[in-house]
Amino acid sequence: MALSQSALRAGPVLGSVAERTSTELETLVGIGVTIEAAAGQTILLEGDPCTHCYRVLSGAVRLYKGTADGRRQLIDFLVAGECFGMLGARYSYGVEAITQATLVRASRAAMAAAVREQPAMAERLIERAAAELARAHEQMLLLGRKNAQEKVASLLLDLARRLGSDPARPAFRLPISRQEMADQLGLTIETVSRTITRLKEDRLIALLTPYEIVLSRPAALAALAEGSG
Amino acid sequence: MALSQSALRAGPVLGSVAERTSTELETLVGIGVTIEAAAGQTILLEGDPCTHCYRVLSGAVRLYKGTADGRRQLIDFLVAGECFGMLGARYSYGVEAITQATLVRASRAAMAAAVREQPAMAERLIERAAAELARAHEQMLLLGRKNAQEKVASLLLDLARRLGSDPARPAFRLPISRQEMADQLGLTIETVSRTITRLKEDRLIALLTPYEIVLSRPAALAALAEGSG
DNA sequence: CGAGAGGTTGAGCAATCTCAACGGGGGTGG
DNA sequence: CCACCCCCGTTGAGATTGCTCAACCTCTCG
Numbered sequence: 001m002a003l004s005q006s007a008l009r010a011g012p013v014l015g016s017v018a019e020r021t022s023t024e025l026e027t028l029v030g031i032g033v034t035i036e037a038a039a040g041q042t043i044l045l046e047g048d049p050c051t052h053c054y055r056v057l058s059g060a061v062r063l064y065k066g067t068a069d070g071r072r073q074l075i076d077f078l079v080a081g082e083c084f085g086m087l088g089a090r091y092s093y094g095v096e097a098i099t100q101a102t103l104v105r106a107s108r109a110a111m112a113a114a115v116r117e118q119p120a121m122a123e124r125l126i127e128r129a130a131a132e133l134a135r136a137h138e139q140m141l142l143l144g145r146k147n148a149q150e151k152v153a154s155l156l157l158d159l160a161r162r163l164g165s166d167p168a169r170p171a172f173r174l175p176i177s178r179q180e181m182a183d184q185l186g187l188t189i190e191t192v193s194r195t196i197t198r199l200k201e202d203r204l205i206a207l208l209t210p211y212e213i214v215l216s217r218p219a220a221l222a223a224l225a226e227g228s229g
Numbered sequence: 230m231a232l233s234q235s236a237l238r239a240g241p242v243l244g245s246v247a248e249r250t251s252t253e254l255e256t257l258v259g260i261g262v263t264i265e266a267a268a269g270q271t272i273l274l275e276g277d278p279c280t281h282c283y284r285v286l287s288g289a290v291r292l293y294k295g296t297a298d299g300r301r302q303l304i305d306f307l308v309a310g311e312c313f314g315m316l317g318a319r320y321s322y323g324v325e326a327i328t329q330a331t332l333v334r335a336s337r338a339a340m341a342a343a344v345r346e347q348p349a350m351a352e353r354l355i356e357r358a359a360a361e362l363a364r365a366h367e368q369m370l371l372l373g374r375k376n377a378q379e380k381v382a383s384l385l386l387d388l389a390r391r392l393g394s395d396p397a398r399p400a401f402r403l404p405i406s407r408q409e410m411a412d413q414l415g416l417t418i419e420t421v422s423r424t425i426t427r428l429k430e431d432r433l434i435a436l437l438t439p440y441e442i443v444l445s446r447p448a449a450l451a452a453l454a455e456g457s458g
Numbered sequence: 459c460g461a462g463a464g465g466t467t468g469a470g471c472a473a474t475c476t477c478a479a480c481g482g483g484g485g486t487g488g
Numbered sequence: 489c490c491a492c493c494c495c496c497g498t499t500g501a502g503a504t505t506g507c508t509c510a511a512c513c514t515c516t517c518g
Contacts, residue, residue, distance in 0.1 A: 065370040067456035073373040075366045087359030092366060115352060122351035123344060129358035130316030136365035137304050137321060143372035144415025145300040186373030191506055193466055210465060227296035417475055422498055439497060
């Protein structure tokens with residue numbers, strides 16, 4: 001089994017980025033430090049000691065895991081308001097900025113204190129964790145039991161929904177490359193490309209450019225995604 | 230794509246099982262109702278209204294999801310102390326007893342009240358959710374990027390660890406059938422069987438019976454599981 | 459205009475699935 | 489007690505999906 005084509009694609013490691021003390025109450029615990037990351041920048045690596053938890057204030061980041069020989073699996077996208085790094089001695093995933101992003105971080109100790117003192121925060125964290133878990137479970141079904149067409153259809157519908165596109169006739173700009181789609185779906189870039197071409201030939205979608213997409217028949221696409229198409 | 234061989238394997242739906250009010254403080258919120266389920270019995274179905282959360286007191290249960298055409302993906306095993314059903318309007322998975330099992334359940338409202346009143350319980354729930362999430366992420370890497378040998382090796386090592394087998398030379402009785410291994414790994418039963426045969430031929434494992442297994446070379450198996458074998 | 463990055467397409471191949479047959483062990487009924 | 493049956497695991501052969509390797513295309517940027 002060869003290396004994933006994305007194995008060597010990591011951006012520069014975060015180091016000399018701008019940091020300043022935050023005064024916003026909207027931050028994680030009110031005492032965080034904000035961090036700016038450029039698109040593609042690595043924020044932390046799988047296996048780093050887990051000293052802080054982070055919250056995304058703006059932009060988007062991705063969580064990923066990899067095997068020893070460089071294959072890569074995208075775990076999740078995080079957008080404004082979402083957190084990572086709440087548990088464990090080491091981060092079990094790497095984190096990269098997808099777009100220019102602002103994050104705030106707080107030490108694990110400060111985090112634990114906040115949870116103890118503010119039941120409302122505890123409840124929010126539990127809800128968030130449960131929602132993430134449900135998404136992870138959905139993704140496990142996709143990765144384990146769906147074929148390439150079903151995977152791509154699922155992703156396109158998910159993107160349309162999350163981007164707030166018109167449900168009757170979703171049209172939007174793909175926010176991720178073919179490689180990122182492949183890493184998320186457990187496919188190769190070629191298979192993603194071929195599958196999209198096939199969906200286009202079948203008139204389920206239309207592409208104006210490789211990134212401008214219209215889901216011409218969302219119901220049919222949904223049927224395909226659920227395995228009844 | 231054909232039906233999973235397990236599609237029609239569901240046990241009887243839980244209905245007339247013994248229920249009694251629990252008085253144990255060890256229960257979820259101290260006011261739950263205990264439930265007995267026989268091995269193989271369905272405790273709840275994917276899509277049922279999510280009115281209660283459950284905790285496993287003894288035995289083991291499995292969570293699974295399925296596609297419209299009957300393919301099945303195992304999400305997780307839960308053993309004594311673990312919970313499910315904490316969030317969402319409907320259960321996003323089905324639940325079956327693997328062994329004879331005892332569970333306790335409490336209404337979502339009681340659960341929420343307990344979290345508000347007991348910060349310690351909130352912390353435990355957050356920890357548990359984060360641990361589950363980490364396991365889900367690991368499984369996503371397995372499902373998306375590992376081949377059959379790596380998947381089976383990963384599962385065998387995971388089972389050995391969770392069953393408390395001697396790390397130097399793990400030997401144990403497999404607690405799940407080939408079909409359950411397949412459902413967990415996103416493979417077919419035949420591929421699981423062939424892969425185990427192959428591992429046996431390569432002297433990485435030994436089978437006394439189809440269920441009595443010895444991991445003869447755990448280090449080599451671990452290297453295989455991580456993709457560096 | 460040349461180079462590089464990303465996407466698409468083609469041909470062949472390998473891993474896995476599908477369909478089918480076979481075998482052992484345990485329980486059941488005669 | 490034995491024959492039968494059923495469940496489960498194993499094995500084989502062939503089909504299929506998705507991967508690998510390679511070429512080509514388009515667009516953007518110097």
